[in-house]
Amino acid sequence: MSETLLEFKNVNVHYGAIHALKGVSFQAKKGEILTLIGANGAGKSTTLRAMSGMLKPSSGEVLFKGKRIDGTRADHLVAMGIGHAPEGRGIFANMTVEENLTLGAYLRKDKQEIQKDLEHVYELFPRVKERLWQVAGTLSGGEQQMVAIGRALMSRPEILLLDEPSLGLAPQIIEKIFEIIVKVNKEGMTIVLVEQNALLALEIAHHAVVLETGSAHTQGKASELLASDTIRKAYLGE
Amino acid sequence: MTEFIQHLVNGLGLGSMYALIALGYTMVFGILQLINFAHSDVYMLGAFFGYYVSKFFNLSLHPGYGSLSAALLCSMVGCAIVGFFIERFAYRPLRKSPRINVLITAVGVSLFLEFGGQLLFGADPKYFAPLLEPGEPIFIGGVQLNRIQLIVLGVSLALMLGLQFIIFKTKIGRAMRAVSFSHTNAALMGIPVDFVISFTFMLGSALAGAAGILVALTYPKIDPLMGMMFGLKAFVAAVVGGIGNVTGAVIGALIMGVAESMVIGYLASTYRDALAFAILIIILLFRPAGILGKNVKEKV
Ligand SMILES: Nc1ncnc2c1ncn2[C@@H]1O[C@H](COP(=O)(O)OP(=O)(O)O)[C@@H](O)[C@H]1O
């Protein structure tokens, strides 16, 4: 059994009166792809936000490498090794692609290594390299998603959080992006992948958590969930 | 024609002083969507910092570039510190409050500085002895320029170029643009958002401080309420240019300065203050987002 990199222990999150996460617990192991699936509004993005410091849980614990990180500022968590490509891509639409990517490396000072990582991002996404000097707001949705993922990689995270990278994209582009996700994972990156497209996500993930109205309904091996009748009925539209 | 150019040159000088203040309004608006009404009083404090530094070190006994630079520097640093404290203690605690609460606080801080200034400095105008002798006027094709006008234009231009450099060519500038686009997404890049906001206030306040010195050099009578009208016009300039837009603020301010100078030259100086509002009304009627402002839909 490989070691746990990130853990939720009985986490509750409230948006004012809305109880968005209701005592959610799960673990992400080092080196795996963990996918969070569930219907719209189930609390998937909320879970990621609680991981990256965008919001503070009302109770429970979030642990990263064994340390409590709930309540830690988002920018400090970037420094600790959490990279988050948020829902809606979070592109700085008024800046160039190059500026977006370098912002991902904002906290780093190792110029040569940053250059290396840029080259790596170009290798993963040749399309991004071609658009380097274009204002990011003028890119297609797929290209923006590539910039968002590339930018998150630029902080050299230990864990990469991806929020619905397939949203609104054409099937060929989705396929390409999922290929990259698998490739980045094979290079050793731990990934938490939020998806509404459960079938796709379960196909590439090692473990999965199914969220339903704020609770972790089922969790286990992705392959087992893929085979389970109830999951196929509820989430894969069969 | 010569007369027209003369008014134009005078107007550009006036406009560049408005610009230094308008930049602070527009940067703070860009990053917090807040109209920092206290900004015009920071400009007033800039003039007073210069006045007291100059008095304490007897700078006016040795007028010259050294004295002027010293006063300018002290005033910019002093105002940056004031700007830091205003954000830190008046606005930051209200970061998540309704817009109207912050707006009322801004008016409160402004009044506090104005009347605090009266209490501290006295309500009577003070004479800020010139830190630079006007020197022999220079004639360029019939247009007259004195040394002070040249310094005002030169210093403002240098500061504006410096600001442009910071915003577009440095790391902190890139962070400022990221934060003004989205606080949450900027934080996900590892950008310390609160620090960047503080920095923005300090930068804008330092420019206002410089304006305080340059205005005092041009009109040596200073008083604690001097920011009211001058600052208001700079604010109008920022709105005219498109609030939130740095280049727009400069354009708006130059338009304001030149228009005012023309009105003084060709009509009567009694209309100079009304003019600002006339321009504002025209802009709000025909281009409500300002000259370079984007027409942003009201957020729901
Ligand atoms: N900023 C917010 N303010 C209030 N409620 C929110 C906010 N974001 C999400 N919610 C609510 O929290 C629940 C979970 O949302 P979310 O995590 O975005 O779901 P998902 O990503 O799975 O679609 C939903 O009921 C949603 O309406």
Ligand SMILES: [Mg+2]
């Ligand atoms: Mg979501």
